[in-house]
Amino acid sequence: xxxxxxxxxxxxxxxxxxxxxxxxxxxxxxxxxxxxxxxxxxxxxxxxxxxxxxxxxxxxxxxxxxxxxxxxxxxxxxxxxxxxxxxxxxxxxxxxxxxxxxxxxxxxxxxxxxxxxxxxxxxxxxxxxxxxxxxxxxxxxxxxxxxxxxxxxxxxxxxxxxxxxxxxxxxxxxxxxxxxxxxxxxxxxxxxxxxxxxxxxxxxxxxxxxxxxxxxxxxxxxxxxxxxxxxxxxxxxxxxxxxxxxxxxxxxxxxxxxxxxxxxxxxxxxxxxx
Amino acid sequence: xxxxxxxxxxxxxxxxxxxxxxxxxxxxxxxxxxxxxxxxxxxxxxxxxxxxxxxxxxxxxxxxxxxxxxxxxxxxxxxxxxxxxxxxxxxxxxxxxxxxxxxxxxxxxxxxxxxxxxxxxxxxxxxxxxxxxxxxxxxxxxxxxxxxxxxxxxxxxxxxxxxxxxxxxxxxxxxxxxxxxxxxxxxxxxxxxxxxxxxxxxxxxxxxxxxxxxxxxxxxxxxxxxxxxxxxxxxxxxxxxxxxxxxxxxxxxxxxxxxxxxxxxxxxxxxxxx
Numbered sequence: 001x002x003x004x005x006x007x008x009x010x011x012x013x014x015x016x017x018x019x020x021x022x023x024x025x026x027x028x029x030x031x032x033x034x035x036x037x038x039x040x041x042x043x044x045x046x047x048x049x050x051x052x053x054x055x056x057x058x059x060x061x062x063x064x065x066x067x068x069x070x071x072x073x074x075x076x077x078x079x080x081x082x083x084x085x086x087x088x089x090x091x092x093x094x095x096x097x098x099x100x101x102x103x104x105x106x107x108x109x110x111x112x113x114x115x116x117x118x119x120x121x122x123x124x125x126x127x128x129x130x131x132x133x134x135x136x137x138x139x140x141x142x143x144x145x146x147x148x149x150x151x152x153x154x155x156x157x158x159x160x161x162x163x164x165x166x167x168x169x170x171x172x173x174x175x176x177x178x179x180x181x182x183x184x185x186x187x188x189x190x191x192x193x194x195x196x197x198x199x200x201x202x203x204x205x206x207x208x209x210x211x212x213x214x215x216x217x218x219x220x221x222x223x224x225x226x227x228x229x230x231x232x233x234x235x236x237x238x239x240x241x242x243x244x245x246x247x248x249x250x251x252x253x254x255x256x257x258x259x260x261x262x263x264x265x266x267x268x269x270x271x272x273x274x
Numbered sequence: 275x276x277x278x279x280x281x282x283x284x285x286x287x288x289x290x291x292x293x294x295x296x297x298x299x300x301x302x303x304x305x306x307x308x309x310x311x312x313x314x315x316x317x318x319x320x321x322x323x324x325x326x327x328x329x330x331x332x333x334x335x336x337x338x339x340x341x342x343x344x345x346x347x348x349x350x351x352x353x354x355x356x357x358x359x360x361x362x363x364x365x366x367x368x369x370x371x372x373x374x375x376x377x378x379x380x381x382x383x384x385x386x387x388x389x390x391x392x393x394x395x396x397x398x399x400x401x402x403x404x405x406x407x408x409x410x411x412x413x414x415x416x417x418x419x420x421x422x423x424x425x426x427x428x429x430x431x432x433x434x435x436x437x438x439x440x441x442x443x444x445x446x447x448x449x450x451x452x453x454x455x456x457x458x459x460x461x462x463x464x465x466x467x468x469x470x471x472x473x474x475x476x477x478x479x480x481x482x483x484x485x486x487x488x489x490x491x492x493x494x495x496x497x498x499x500x501x502x503x504x505x506x507x508x509x510x511x512x513x514x515x516x517x518x519x520x521x522x523x524x525x526x527x528x529x530x531x532x533x534x535x536x537x538x539x540x541x542x543x544x545x546x547x548x
Contacts, residue, residue, distance in 0.1 A: 004376070013534035016297045022547065023290040023344065024368055027380035035547055039534050066375065070297065086375045094298055094362060101340065101360045102278070106301035118528060123487075125529060129435045133407075161403045164438050168529065213397075254392060255399060255442065260287035260313050273296065273309055 005034045005057050005065040007085070009050060011076055014039035020090055021068035033066075041071065047079050058084040072108045121171070121272050128167035128174075128271070135175035136160055141192045144175060148268050150196055151176040152240070153203035154184075154232040155223075156213050158250040158258065162203065165255045170263070171271030184235035189243050201262055202240040202247030207233055209251045279308045279331050279339040283324060283354065285347055288313035294364055295342035307340075315345065321353050332358040346382045395445070395546050402441035402448075402545070409449035410434055415466045418449060422542050424470055425450040426514070427477035428458075428506040429497075430487050432524040432532065436477065439529045444537070445545035458509035463517050475536055476514040476521030481507055483525045 006025060008017035014037045025033050036057075038050045058065055065085040071077040072091060080087075095106050135143050137160065144150060149166070151159045151174060159176035166172040183190050193200060207230045214224035222228045240247045248261050263270065280299060282291035288311045299307050310331075312324045332339055339359040345351040346365060354363075369380050409417050411434065418424060423440070425433045425448060433450035440446040457464050467474060481504045488498035496502045514521045522535050537544065 013530050015530050016293055019293040024372055028376055028378055029381050030378055039538050098298055104302055107303050126435050161400050165442055168439055256287050256289050264313050
């Protein structure tokens with residue numbers, strides 16, 4: 001395994017530099033990457049400090065670091081010239097192409113200038129997050145008319161984090177409802193869900209994985225026993241199939257994948273973007 | 275205002291394509307962009323469908339769409355040649371540079387191949403999310419020794435969503451504690467927090483904004499009155515200053531900015547990346 005240091009350099013949060021850089025470096029299996037984020041480099045002094053830190057690292061290691069940069073402000077970007085290291089400057093590469101296509105100059109401050117829009121966006125995310133919290137785990141069923149989505153699954157199948165992610169990332173109002181033993185035994189869709197069949201989406205999971213997750217939470221008793229876990233999953237899948245409720249196996253998916261798959265399969269519109 | 279259609283094309287979730295494209299198009303203030311994500315295009319048939327959809331859109335609108343593409347698989351990427359539209363192919367642009375720097379071929383499947391790693395990552399995010407939920411709003415104070423961070427602030431200053439975002443995005447264990455009227459009146463740090471001063475971080479907010487947020491939640495009574503809101507914020511800021519607890523104003527920051535700022539200012543290490 002070879003090792004390289006990677007810097008993510010930004011005058012804002014660094015989230016974009018990290019996302020883009022990460023998607024590239026994960027394509028190289030033979031390398032390990034030591035990742036360092038340098039966010040909020042929004043003055044010349046901070047740029048100079050970052051350059052010094054990168055240079056120190058390069059000398060210490062004897063190899064050139066890889067630097068993913070999303071500096072938006074022109075003056076900062078022009079000043080940011082590392083002595084050693086391979087620089088991938090995302091805006092430098094892609095903005096000129098877009099400027100020529102759109103026949104328009106980009107305005108480096110645009111991202112930060114939309115105060116009002118951002119406030120609405122913030123409110124929406126908060127409101128959707130509160131909705132997910134208040135309608136988690138079947139706690140309340142009286143708000144389902146306001147839900148964009150209602151996730152359905154057995155205990156610990158991943159409903160809560162998926163709902164929270166959908167709320168925080170996309171502003172989607174997602175409730176979730178746990179299928180209880182009684183409901184699984186009758187095999188019938190709970191009455192309270194029947195008016196909302198178009199909003200339902202199922203989460204399933206492999207028995208081995210669910211058993212492990214439950215065992216960590218409550219090691220003894222029926223809850224984490226393989227027999228119980230297998231019964232619940234089998235019954236839940238049968239119920240989902242019977243009512244033709246779309247579902248996804250959460251076993252080997254990341255939360256991003258779950259959320260993106262649910263959006264793609266339901267056509268639910270995200271209320272906010274990126 | 276001019277308008278353009280933007281496509282985000284991916285054989286996975288589309289999150290990277292959206293992040294890249296969004297960071298670029300927000301630099302053009304004179305344009306409105308109609309954004310369409312086409313995720314999970316992981317077969318030749320799906321690629322062909324996407325090409326047809328993009329072509330239809332171009333003909334319907336009479337302008338060439340802008341297409342941000344993060345197809346990882348070589349065969350799909352080579353097939354994806356839109357007849358009309360400006361294509362920004364992220365991997366096509368950046369992978370060759372990295373391959374040459376690392377003297378190594380990229381392996382297109384790598385991102386998906388890390389089953390075991392992903393499972394640990396998933397577990398960590400879930401565990402951190404549960405920690406945030408269980409230690410929200412001062413509900414429990416007995417777990418603070420396990421916390422990476424304890425956010426402190428008045429009611430509705432943004433503590434819960436910030437904790438949840440830190441958990442889901444970075445796997446950070448973040449609790450939060452609401453400063454009550456009584457505590458604000460004495461001006462003293464609550465006893466239960468004293469052993470954990472190194473983990474505390476304050477959230478403040480502008481009175482007008484807090485008043486509006488609280489008003490939407492509970493329109494009548496003292497809770498949303500300007501007098502009460504102003505008192506709480508002034509007292510909270512005084513308390514944070516007295517105990518030299520770092521803090522950030524949440525009024526005009528996105529959740530991403532809050533989270534990234536807190537990480538940068540505390541040096542708390544994220545447990546997961548990208």
